[in-house]
Amino acid sequence: MINAVIFDMDGTLFQTNKILELPLEETFSILRARDEWSCKTPTEKYRDIMGVPLSVVWETLMPDHSTEIRRSANEIFLRKLVININLGKGALYPHVKEIFDYLKGKGCSIYIASNGLIEYLNAIVDYYKLDSWVTETFSIQQIETQDKADLVSHILERHHIISAAVIGDRLSDINAAKSNGLKSVGCRFDFAKEDELAQADVIINDLLELKTILKFG
Structure with a gap:
């Protein structure tokens, strides 16, 4: 839960x-x-x-x-x-805003943890107005270690989160979840590698699958 x-x-x-x-x-x-x-x-x-x-x-x-x-x-x-x-040359993956609506409707807080730099992340969040759903966006720039597991730990401490899931496409996301005792969900999207995804608790091909695999409480 x-x-x-x-x-x-x-x-x-x-x-x-x-x-x-x-x-x-x-x-x-x-x-x-x-x-x-x-x-x-x-x-x-x-x-x-x-x-x-x-x-x-x-x-x-x-x-x-x-x-x-x-x-x-x-x-x-x-x-x-x-x-x-x-200039609008990028794009969100299908169903991002739909799954965000669903998660918020379940009383679930949403965060972003990325190896991207702050200016880059802010550009995406601002352009697509993701702050309508996302509580806070975190960059690897905000911690000294450059380790995503530490970034996720920082989020948990800052927002007093007890139980969460980490959703990502690379091994760094999966390891960040495991290191913090969280559920890991691997996304089989563009940059994903099968040997890395194999280490996730669950693998999805579409963000809408989160509706069936996440339990809230």
Whole structure:
């Protein structure tokens, strides 16, 4: 019996794949113009690691580059992402607002816990008016460890949550639930990997399935 649900953002609520390629291409085009990158844009590599903190993203995509160049790439990418979100080029997954209505109707509090940065998350929440349902949105930036399990722990403490479910598409979401003694629900969406999903308590293919697998009290 739960009284709160903690959602991941990328690949769970927000279809990041719809806006991923353009901001990434724009970022690396700028880097190429500065002679700071000479290869093609590593889109597929980014898709493979989607869901990790952005600091890890740039270490993975640009392992031989300086911290300064990685930081610059991150700033450019974030700026381009926000622009594309505000232009309406992204999308929520089907039934997000419907399941939010359902959860609120059951007296369940809704939270977002993401490895995304605050400015990026706020752009999504503001554009789609998710704060009509979501009690609070949390970024990995808000904790020192960059560990999603610690971020979820922070949410539980801050809002005095006793029992909850964590909904996400990657292993970091599943481990965050397990580390905090919560129910884990894996989403078989765009960036999900079967070996990671196998470790969840339950796997769903559509957010509406939460209506049948979550018990409230």
